[in-house]
Amino acid sequence: MKIKAILTNSLRSSLLVLLTIILFSACRKNRSVEPQEVAALNVANASPGPLAINFFLNNNLVNGPALAFTQESGYVLTLAGLNKFDATSGGTTQVVARDTIQLKTDKYYSLFITGHNLSLSTFLTEDDLTLPPSGKAKIRFLQLSPDGGTLALRIKGGAVLFPAQAYKTASEFISIDPLAYTFQLEETDGTAIRESSIELMPGKIYTVWAGGLKDGLEINAMGLKIRANN
Numbered sequence: 001m002k003i004k005a006i007l008t009n010s011l012r013s014s015l016l017v018l019l020t021i022i023l024f025s026a027c028r029k030n031r032s033v034e035p036q037e038v039a040a041l042n043v044a045n046a047s048p049g050p051l052a053i054n055f056f057l058n059n060n061l062v063n064g065p066a067l068a069f070t071q072e073s074g075y076v077l078t079l080a081g082l083n084k085f086d087a088t089s090g091g092t093t094q095v096v097a098r099d100t101i102q103l104k105t106d107k108y109y110s111l112f113i114t115g116h117n118l119s120l121s122t123f124l125t126e127d128d129l130t131l132p133p134s135g136k137a138k139i140r141f142l143q144l145s146p147d148g149g150t151l152a153l154r155i156k157g158g159a160v161l162f163p164a165q166a167y168k169t170a171s172e173f174i175s176i177d178p179l180a181y182t183f184q185l186e187e188t189d190g191t192a193i194r195e196s197s198i199e200l201m202p203g204k205i206y207t208v209w210a211g212g213l214k215d216g217l218e219i220n221a222m223g224l225k226i227r228a229n230n
Contacts, residue, residue: 039103040075041083042110042127042229043067046144048212048220049117052090053097057083066090070211070225072110080105085122087113096120108229110207114144114168125170127229129205136175137200142209143167145222149187151210156182156195164188165210178202185210185224196224205229 043055045067052066055073063073067090080103087097097113097120108127115121123144132138141153143165153162161183162171180199184192193214200206207229212222 037080037105038077039080039105040108041078041101041103042072042075042108043087044072044110044112044209045069046112046114046123046209046211046225047117047120048146048216051096051117053087053113054090055113056086056088059084059086069219072227075108078103080107085111087120087122097122099124110229112142112144112209114211115146121168123168123170127205127207128173129230131203132175132205135178135202137178137202138173138205139176139200140171140173140207141165142170142207144209144211145213147214148210148222151193152186152188152190153208153210154184154186156184160186173205176200178204183208183224183226185222194221194223196226198226201228 043063045053048069052068054061054066055063057078062076067073083101083103085099085101086095088094089096099122101111101124103109108129110125110127112123113120114123125142141162143151146167148167150164150166152160152164154160161174165171178200180197182195182197184195186192205228206226208224208226210222211225213220214222216222
């Protein structure tokens with residue numbers, strides 16, 4: 001396994017349990033087990049509404065508490081190759097989203113559960129966690145609002161960083177100066193929808209995603225979620 005260890009301490013024990021289950025299962029079939037090739041997967045609930053989700057990889061429950069809207073698992077390790085993914089309604093066995101995902105060795109991924117609660121789908125991104133140039137940060141933008149249409153992300157009072165991001169698409173990562181920013185979510189005609197402030201740090205890699213609904217209220221309203229990938 002060559003993948004960098006950027007995982008939080010709180011996840012390490014659960015990762016060890018997951019890998020133990022995987023490797024024990026393999027050992028039962030073959031006592032001389034070769035080292036396993038792995039990838040890292042982050043799962044996020046981007047579906048606006050009350051639904052919290054649990055998720056399974058190859059029929060093994062992975063997360064701890066069910067993930068509410070905007071919550072993410074953080075990166076967990078799984079075997080590279082084809083993985084069966086199931087999301088269930090928190091506390092039940094009702095499958096609400098299902099996919100088979102192809103993961104490459106030593107790569108990082110984020111899988112977003114999106115759409116309305118009654119019609120969910122998945123969106124998988126490969127996360128480029130190579131460090132930015134010295135003294136810079138990196139950032140990308142995803143559009144995950146089911147009724148948001150095509151959206152843009154601007155530095156308030158400044159340049160448009162990502163001019164036209166359609167639903168369930170992700171931009172490439174770009175380098176940016178590590179400063180305190182207010183990011184403004186806009187429609188393509190320049191109409192401002194929401195804004196969010198964050199101080200970007202040098203050497204860090206960030207994902208900004210638009211979620212929620214145009215006519216949503218409180219937690220379901222359209223907004224910006226910003227997280228560091230490393």
